[in-house]
Amino acid sequence: MLEIRGLEAGYGLTTVLRGVDLSVPAGRIVAVLGANGAGKTTLNMAISGLVKPRAGSITFDGRRIDGLPPPAIAEAGLVHVPEGRKIFPNLTVRENLDLGAYRRARGNRARNMDRVFATFPRLKERARQFAGTLSGGEQQMLAIGRGLMAEPRLLILDEPSLGLSPLLVEEMFALIRRLHDEGLAIMLVEQNVAQSLDLADEAHVLENGAFVLGGAAADVRADPHLQRAYLGL
Amino acid sequence: MGFPPEIILEAVLNGLLTGAVYGLVALGLTLVYGVLHIINFAHGALLTAAMYAAYVARTALGIDPYVAALPLAGLFFVLGYGVQRLVIGPASQGKDENILLVTLGLSIIVENLMLAIFRSDTRSIDVPYAMEVVEFGPALLSWPRLVGFGATLAVGVALFLLMTRTATGKAIRAVAKERTGAALVGIDVAHIYAVTFGIGTACLAIAAALLLPSFYVSPRVGNAFVLVAFTIVVLGGMGSVVGALVGGLVIGVVESLSGLYLGDSLGQIGIFLIFILVLLVRPTGLFGARA
């Protein structure tokens, strides 16, 4: 569904991604793992059009999307829930969700909002509250809920469990599993390596802007390099 | 300094009326600042251009400024949209210091264009209601200023509805605080910037039509109003729409009262005292977010 070939990208004079290849098949969870600064977020930004690729190709559903502006990519159903949430603090929870359907699925807005509220009852209680006053965990729920409002075909989640309490992390992974069970393709960027490997079909390890390891999640888990560097075994 | 109370009341009321239109000028400035995070130095020149447009509409086409206000707002919306989309946006390449220079350059071009077309004469239009007054209890209120007050109020309500009820309005507010998140939900940020700039210039066009019956036009007239508008924006809080309107009313009253007590030529001193006082005591303004 998503095919990335030879992707290079960076900021100014620095190159961050040095030839990345990745595919996310329909209906699968693909985990992207890697240390801080490896380039995971840059990869997501390049996929959604916020960082212009310098070389390589990105294909979504058979259509080239590299070089397209972010709204066009979102419109195609490639929805990115970014690191740091990036919710609209000066808008209410309901308005944030409304804007999730700004470019896609506008007609189904009411139905999708009910579904998001069913998934996150906390958001329903706080529908009229300004998003900036939500707790960190609630803001993460809102960011995901806003993404779901667009009826994504592929959902990119950049560190959804960052800053959540252990209990909420569990809930977050349970939610991702549920979305997957409903057939959604997910690209999951995570620091929680063990839990991500449990959940994902495939995993890839990014180091210094290139993938050094990748394959079925079980194989990646068994790899000695991964165990040493990321699981501390 | 014993003025009879009805004179003071009249000064306060007329100050409120004038201040509303000042607030309208400030509204465009504060909106653009709040969303694009730039200070638009072309604001004054665009106001001048709008006043000349209303002047031409009256003198060449015989259209009353109040009738011309809405069509001019539409015209200036398109103009502002185009200027941001085609000139300021591309020329600035995302760097704020470039934007300052671009808007400054734009103001020089527009001012000189006005100077070339209309010479440096001060002009005014002749409308039958220019000197008309309305009795309000013991006070006499200027009819053009009363219209200006009502129209500003209407613009304020329209803008409030736009910002809270429409997808575009929500997108504007979203872009103001979170550009990345906005782009990711599919908001075209460059388009929203241009729309915001266009709304700001449309406010100027309406303000111009409201000011024309009681003020002279000259190639630099906009700057005088924008200086006042800057004070209003600082007083109301940078980026606050409500602050601009309330600040406008306050400044209008201050100007009117200091004109009464200090004489017309010193009337603006009160405004600049306020400016300095706000910066000293409450730099975030009345409605500004705390830094």
Ligand SMILES: Nc1ncnc2c1ncn2[C@@H]1O[C@H](COP(=O)(O)OP(=O)(O)OP(=O)(O)O)[C@@H](O)[C@H]1O
């Ligand atoms: N806007 C930017 N301008 C310049 N350099 C940047 C920018 N954003 C990221 N970088 C650099 O690019 C490199 C990769 O950053 P990136 O955010 O992609 O890493 P990451 O894998 O997501 O890390 P983390 O796990 O900490 O989120 C880092 O060295 C970072 O300093």
Ligand SMILES: [Mg+2]
């Ligand atoms: Mg990251």
